[in-house]
Each structure stands twice: as C-alpha cells, then as structure tokens.
Amino acid sequence: MPDGLVVADETGRIICFNAAAGRITAVPPAGALGRPLDEALPLEDLKGSRWWPLTDPYGGLDTRRGQPERNLLLPGGREVLVSARYVRAHPGGPVRRVVVSLRGTEARRRTERSHAELIATVAHELRSPLTSVKGFTATLLDKWERFTDDQKRLMLETVDADAGRIKRLIAELLDISRIDSGRLEVRRQTVDIAAAVGRHVHAYVTGGQSPDRFFVRVRPGLPELWADPDKIDQILGNLLENAVRHGEGTVTIEVAPTTATSDGEKGTEVTVSDEGPGIPEESMGRVFTRFWRGSKRGGTGLGLYIVKGVVEAHGGTITVGRGPRGGAEFRFILPVGTPAHLL
Numbered sequence: 290m291p292d293g294l295v296v297a298d299e300t301g302r303i304i305c306f307n308a309a310a311g312r313i314t315a316v317p318p319a320g321a322l323g324r325p326l327d328e329a330l331p332l333e334d335l336k337g338s339r340w341w342p343l344t345d346p347y348g349g350l351d352t353r354r355g356q357p358e359r360n361l362l363l364p365g366g367r368e369v370l371v372s373a374r375y376v377r378a379h380p381g382g383p384v385r386r387v388v389v390s391l392r393g394t395e396a397r398r399r400t401e402r403s404h405a406e407l408i409a410t411v412a413h414e415l416r417s418p419l420t421s422v423k424g425f426t427a428t429l430l431d432k433w434e435r436f437t438d439d440q441k442r443l444m445l446e447t448v449d450a451d452a453g454r455i456k457r458l459i460a461e462l463l464d465i466s467r468i469d470s471g472r473l474e475v476r477r478q479t480v481d482i483a484a485a486v487g488r489h490v491h492a493y494v495t496g497g498q499s500p501d502r503f504f505v506r507v508r509p510g511l512p513e514l515w516a517d518p519d520k521i522d523q524i525l526g527n528l529l530e531n532a533v534r535h536g537e538g539t540v541t542i543e544v545a546p547t548t549a550t551s552d553g554e555k556g557t558e559v560t561v562s563d564e565g566p567g568i569p570e571e572s573m574g575r576v577f578t579r580f581w582r583g584s585k586r587g588g589t590g591l592g593l594y595i596v597k598g599v600v601e602a603h604g605g606t607i608t609v610g611r612g613p614r615g616g617a618e619f620r621f622i623l624p625v626g627t628p629a630h631l632l
Contacts, residue, residue, distance in 0.1 A: 293391030297326040299384065301347060313391045314363055326387065332361045332371060346373060351381045354471035354602065358390075369393065375471070380604045380626065407465075407579065414458050418451035461591050465579075468598030475602050477515040477626050482557055483507045483544050485518070489525050490542070493533060502533070508545035512555045515626030520599045527592045528561040528619050536563025536616050547622055556605070560620045562612030576609045596621075 293310030306321040321329040332340035358372035376386035425444045467473040490503045532540040547558040575581045577597040600607045605623040612618035
C-alpha cells in the first residue's frame with residue numbers, strides 16, 4: 290500500500306503498522322506493535338494540541354464513524370495527512386478497531402486540488418439559478434404593473450424552482466461535510482421501504498413518466514427495518530433519478546430480504562437497474578467518488594458519493610455492476626438496525 294496504515298484494537302494497542310507507516314513516521318513497525326496508539330503515533334494538531342486526547346476515539350458520541358483527513362504534525366514538526374475510521378461491532382456499539390491512514394505531502398496537494406474542485410463546482414452550480422432568481426425578481430420589482438397575472442405566475446414559478454435547486458445544493462454540501470467528519474446522524478424509526486419505493490415511482494408517473502417505465506418486485510419475508518426515513522428517501526431518490534435520467538428502457542426496483550450483511554444478521558436488499566448503456570468497466574471503481582458523472586447531462590457529481598456515505602452510516606453496503614439487461618445496476622444492503630432509544 291502506498292499509504293501508511295495503522296490499526297489499533299479495542300484497548301487502543303496497535304495490532305497493525307505497515308511498512309509505509311514506518312517510512313512516513315520513521316518508527317520501525319516492529320517497535321510499534323503492541324504499544325498504545327497515542328505513544329507509537331504521538332500526533333499534534335497545528336495548534337500544538339495532542340490529537341488522540343482531543344478526538345477521544347473510544348469515547349464520545351456512539352454515532353461517530355471516524356475523523357476526516359487533516360494536516361497533523363509528527364514529532365519534529367513534520368507534516369502529514371491523517372484520517373481515522375472507527376469500526377464498531379454494531380451501529381451504536383463500542384469501538385472495536387481504530388483504522389488510521391497516513392499520507393505524505395503529495396497526498397496533501399491532491400486533497401487541496403479536490404477542495405479547489407469542490408469550490409469551483411459549487412460556484413458553477415450556484416451561478417445559474419442565482420442569476421435567474423436575481424433577474425426575475427429585479428424585473429418584477431421594476432415592472433410589476435406591465436405583466437399579466439399569468440406572466441407573473443410563470444416568473445415566480447421559475448424563481449421557486451431555481452430556489453429549490455439552490456436549497457438542494459446546500460443540502461448536498463452539508464451532507465458531504467457530515468460524511469467527511471463522521472458526524473452524519475441517523476434518526477432511526479421503522480421504515481416501510483416497499484412503500485417508500487412505491488411513493489417515488491408514483492411521483493415519477495405523476496410527473497409524466499409512463500407507468501410501463503417501472504417494474505417493482507417486492508419479495509416476501511422482509512424483516513422490520515429501523516432506519517432514517519428521510520435518508521432512505523434520499524438514497525432511493527438519487528438512484529431512481531440516475532436510472533431515469535441516464536438509463537434507458539425499464540427501470541427495475543427489487544426489494545428482498547437478505548442475510549448478507551457484514552455481521553451475518555438479517556437485512557434488506559434493494560436493487561435498482563435499467564436497460565441503458567450501463568457504466569464502462571473502467572469507471573466502475575470511481576462511481577462513488579466525488580465529481581464522478583456518468584454522462585454530460587448535468588448534475589454536480591456528488592449524489593452517489595452522498596448515497597454511499599448515507600448507506601454506510603446505516604451500517605450497510607452499496608455496490609455497482611452491470612444489470613441483467615446491460616444497464617447499470619446499483620444494489621444496497623441495510624441491516625435491520627436498532628431503535629434509536631436503544632442505541
């Protein structure tokens with residue numbers, strides 16, 4: 290691995306310290322194994338605060354999934370990029386592993402380029418709706434009496450639609466911030482995921498799509514699912530929008546019970562596939578990264594990155610592949626979950 294990898298067990302002692310971590314930190318891997326994480330890897334932030342007591346990976350909120358990548362200092366003042374992931378036995382359970390990734394200065398430059406790209410993308414996506422909102426409101430304020438009621442309504446409907454675009458973009462940015470910081474909250478309650486699929490399909494049909502465009506199959510024996518209903522809608526909405534906008538033919542949504550969760554417990558599996566050209570094989574590994582776009586039909590390229598973060602915040606997994614009829618196929622699996630008041 291090109292990146293340094295350090296893994297600590299549930300007691301905070303290091304059980305893995307790869308060769309790349311040794312090169313980056315100048316600590317021999319053999320000398321790090323078995324030592325407490327904060328002793329073998331004494332990191333400080335740029336203000337001089339000790340990093341491990343500050344972040345307290347084994348304590349604090351039980352919804353935390355880790356720490357986002359940031360610049361920290363090794364002994365001697367050498368700068369390094371560090372991120373951490375907290376592995377729990379189950380959602381809300383104690384931390385069983387702390388997985389730390391270390392990267393050097395070249396990685397920092399790549400991160401800075403990514404941040405610059407995010408700023409440029411946001412600026413570009415905001416410019417068009419804001420220009421429209423400003424133009425229509427200025428026109429209405431300046432020449433209100435010259436327009437008919439129908440003309441005014443059309444302008445206000447356009448302003449409302451563009452304000453909705455801005456609101457969705459801001460929501461995406463907030464989601465990215467929470468995902469990157471490991472602070473995406475999941476407010477669990479019972480969710481009828483089959484009914485949620487039905488609502489999304491009905492909305493598309495009401496909006497003008499043919500009912501024949503969709504085929505929904507719900508397998509019997511679905512377990513009771515405890516999840517965040519708003520975030521389930523976010524996942525379904527994004528995957529269905531991709532299938533309708535970028536795919537072709539029939540969009541198939543299948544909901545089925547499964548035992549294929551990471552801990553072997555029951556879960557719910559949802560598959561969304563289409564009959565379009567699909568995703569090129571060489572792009573499969575980049576689908577869930579920031580700014581990936583499957584076509585030139587607009588969008589920020591942030592949706593699938595957010596979907597993956599939301600699924601993983603539920604303790605689930607998501608994959609992409611080629612569907613049975615050649616199009617793209619997205620499959621996500623959610624564990625049954627635990628009621629929020631029991632976490």
